[in-house]
Amino acid sequence: MVKINVDSKGLSCPGPLTEFVKAYRTASNGDEIELTATDPAAAPDMKSWCEATGNVFEGVKEENNTYIILIKVTAKKF
Secondary structure (H helix, E strand, O other), rough: EEEEEEOOOOOOOHHHHHHHHHHHHHOOOOOOOEEEOOOOOOOHHHHHHHHOOOOOEEEEEEEEEEEEEEEEEEOOOO
């Protein structure tokens, strides 16, 4: 398992998702991707993406107006 950190602070939709997908393409099943974002829409967007693709949304925490979103890659599709 590898943990991949993606910093999308300062980007608005669809920027966080675009940056996440770049990392996802290099990931393998079992890897974790930690997405850091300042866009409050990033967490619900990523949760919906996980539901649509079969990957696991492990949660989100907020620290100082920054959202730290953790996703486990379990259904690599592209």
